[in-house]
Amino acid sequence: MKNSSLLKKTALAFFLSLITITVSAQKTINSPSVGFNSNGSTLKITKIVTSDTATVLWFTITYPAGQWIRIPKDTYLQDNVGSAKYYIKKTIGIPLALQYFMPKEGVVSYQLIFPKVNAKATSIDYGEEGDNAWKIYDIALAESKSLLPNAIYTSWYNKNNSNLEVAFFNKEIVYNNKIWSYKNIVKKTNSANTTISITNGKETKQLSISGLKNNTINLTIDNKTVQLSKNQTDCKRIIQKETYKLPIFKNDSAIFSGYIKNYSPKLATKTLMLYIDNIISGEQENQIIEIQKNGYFSTKVGIYHPERVFLRSDIGNENDIYLEPGKDLFVIIGDEKTRYAGELAQLNEDLSLLNKTDLFNYEDLQKRIVDMKPNDYKTYLLDLQNTELYKLDSVRQLGTLSEKAYQIKRLDIICGYASHIIEYNWNYESANKDTKKKAEKYPDDYYNFFDQKIINDELSVISGAYNTFINRFKFLPGINPERYSYTYNYAAMFNTLKDNNITLTELDKSFEKLISSDGLSLKIDSTEKPIQDAWLKEHDDFIKIFNTKNASNYYLKLIDSAFNINKGILVDMMNAQDISGPIVTQLSPINGNNLLYALSDINNQFLKDYIKLQNNETQKQLIANKKNGGYFINQTPKVEADKILDNIISKHAGKVILVDFWATWCGPCLNGIAEIRPLKEEMKDSNVVFVYITDESSPLATYQNLVPTIKGQHYRLKNDEWRYLADKFKITGIPHQVLINKEGKVVNPALGFLDKGQIKKLLEKHL
Template sequence: MIKIKLLFACSLLFFLSCNRATDTNTDTTTIVAGTSKITGRIITPDGQNKDNITVTITIQHPISGENVRHHILADQSGNFSLDFNMETETSLLGLYTNINSHKTLIIKSINNESTHIDVAYNANRDFKNVEVTPAMKKYDMKQSMEVLNEMIDYRPDEPDGVYPRVYDKSTDEFLDIAKRTVSERLAQFVDNDELFSEEFKGLIAKDYRLFLYTGHVFDYEAEMKRNYRNATQDRVGQPEIQKIDRSYFRFLKDFNLNDPQYLHTFTFPEFQHAILQNEVLGLPVIGESDIPSWLASVKAILADLVGFDDGPYYDILAANAYSRQLIEQVKPLSEKQKEHIAHYWKDGEIAKILFRKNEQVIELDKVKSPTVVNDISLVSEDKVIETIVSKYKDQVVFIDLWATWCAPCLEAMKQFRVTKGYFRDKDVVFVYLTNESSPRKLWEEKINGIGSEHYYLTNAQWEYMMDHFGFESIPSYLLYNTEGVLINKFTAFPGNDVVKEMIDVQLR
């Protein structure tokens, strides 16, 4: 059967390149539209090629609601440098290189200050030595990703090897299981590890809880269907799923979301988007509503569930509500929205952050192509690809198989935006395929920010496509030349330069 990697198993490799703590107090969570800089040197083992060392740095942007990734090419001496925006006085960065992308370091950055790091690898491509200024506790810095991966990958032995069933349990039982899982993982992997700082223990507890609930609890129906398929191996039938209402989300009270430490967790933006987009909660889109009125309607829904009706969390949620438009739709703020932001936050830091992000979106919007939705739901499975490719005669066709829940898919699209704009007036068409695993309403929202040609396949069409091309995970890609001949197929985004060269070759 098709093996499709779930969002959070994938996204941790990209976004939870994460949490750290130091002997210095890093509880400085003051919101600020700041900037910082990181410099460093990557030292490879003797005899290894030092060309084409890529450093990937992930930066937390909790106010504009995303984790921003930068890819920097080090010079032949292994030196690199990056100036970047910050949204809190102190921020955590995740850093890895293409020497070993599975080994991630967590680095502290402070507003208006510079951080320097030297990373030496041994012959096994493991860390030989890491030195960072300002100094940090190395265990926190080097082990955070290792522990997070262990917690996520851990599978307790089940009696007789039976896959655990939750689809036939009550919602109360399911929520108890989720809560117990968090406690058990923390007790097993973090709580008794005396080498971690107390600060890191707090961060990892928050990040793992956000991760588990965002990935497995928020979308109750999707989780029950997934559990049914895995537990029964029945790919056709559907379980009887209990209907939930807003009271289901009473677990939010356990999170204490006014705690500012959440701004230092990498899963917080995804968690916020899950709240804003959840159809059962039904929070209104902020649109051109004035912020006090929007907050009043939000608090009427959330206050009892989160356990408070005031505090910084609500302002952050309002800022994140604007980010749905800025990031998901790549749609600049309207004049009315800018008026509301300036009136509510005055010249405060949240307003500065949103306006700074808006300027970036204005530039991206200039190269975004219109969104076109195509319906081929009645086309037989074996004719899907033929139907799609034949529509774009005499054009190079680049096809992206993706899903709304697939973090690497979305990250690849984000990386490719500017490069994609380079082909705007050329004989190239970009086609995006997804299926019913992507909630239709969320899909309709996200494609507005992607642009180009979109198809929402039936599950049968999707499975045929995946099987036919031998794909086991997404994102996966197909490249056809102007004569409709398949030139290349591959899984995982190889980078802007590689894809650009692939397409350019077909245009020559």
């Protein structure tokens, strides 16, 4: 008993000593300083506890109720001493590697426990494997020693006009739409003033901060003092009354720049992407923006009217951005919300708030439309539209909304709902896909809701929804024929050549003699067939334009009879897209005489001039592309169809191969190819090959024009060969991508729609 009691006392003493040692070895950092946080708006580190046995991070996450989050098993820490990763051991308050559904409060606190990090480490990075996973860099393992109070590190607005004046971050300061670094900070003795010396490499400035109280400070710079507030709503707002007026078109560019909060060069993301809807070509254009090491980015965006563009990145925020020719916009992203500065700040702030009032919900519509007849569906959507317009007018009456934002949003509502109403048959059949119920025929009065003053008004181009409306209007169900049969009228075609002052050659004169008296057929035999073939080849561009015009005019006559709609900007845009689209997307310029003929049905002079400019730029691009290199047009292997792919693979033995089945006329194919263009540059020294396969449906001339813009190995197969591969990989539509590993085995016969980051991860997995 005594021995047992002594043993217990000894064990207890030893246990208490361990606790004492453990407690003494612990270090707690409350509200640690954090660098880049990919989820800064939702995820906060509130505390770090380090000890001899573990590193514990305390988190609070704010996320919509009912949605799920997950802490993956590959979650890790990495310190600033070595390259080792410390993988998660345990969680408290949230399950590990399982879906956790957020409670109704939308807020959860939890702890993640990792092995101890290097004792010499002064900072750690938190993350999950993968480029797009959560990342938090430069988490300090010591209390901040900054002379600036933590409350200073945020965005500050001018109390007199609500403009973003300055923003303080860990490493950089945003001031006057430029990025500055801290050079020196001096806190004056016996004074509340702090002087900060900042530099951008070219110039140095002195800032003085005083009077930090109730979320306000006084800032003195260049001998001027202004009062600032971190709450923009507490500032006086000077509402911009200027409106958009005609002429709205202007061939110019906007300056778009910004800063990514606490950006770290350790991020895999080195670029942003702008998506720009070109309303004249009807196509979406992509523009890559490079991020500098300090998180700054800037680019010129070629636009010809005020318009909404879409900013996409792997860094938290994905935003609609509104730009105007000749004006600038500066944004801060990666913060709790996007901050705006520059000439277009107020407009973008207003539109960002207005977008939250949208009532249209596609999922809700799919539930409602199942049993709706066309006019019931139309009435339902018009009621939503009227409610949104009423709410918009109510906000305007408060006097807190800029007039341009009101103009844009009003047109967005009208054009957006017009497009939704046109889409009844598609939405109905999508909602009833299980029962395969067909939509009813549209009643004769179905389209009587069109506001012709708006849809044919040049100012409508300021709405991001107008481009979609044009597309829907080009294919109106119940009016646009599902099939359009066309008979060649050789006489009309030939007379049009003459009417457009296209000089007739000897070949033209020989061909004219072959045209029958009715003009619809040719009088030819085997000896005259070469004349026909040569003439059709020589005038291929003209014939395409002639046939496009005929089809367009036929449809426009149907529209006129249905709506009595006058020719205006809407019709001009429809015609412009027919002409401009192939010039831009297929790099198929039109020669001078044919171009004038193509433009003859367009009344708007700007559209004509712009298409001419596009045509000239495409011609220059074709010349430049052929000098760039990086593309290889291969002869189709002279083997049986079932051996073609094996032959292609054998040429790239030992390499990972991404095979892309595409066509020159396939818009999604071309968008996807443009999307991964930066990836090819990133992986140019990797053991990866990009192979592009098309068939004879890609016209040879267009194919030869486009290929120089697509770096990789190219093959143009005969239709029979294509059909064999289409059957092998179950290709029912393009684009279609296939992944082949270094051993030449197909590891994924259909990748699906993946973004650049996902494709990179797959390729690296097999390297």
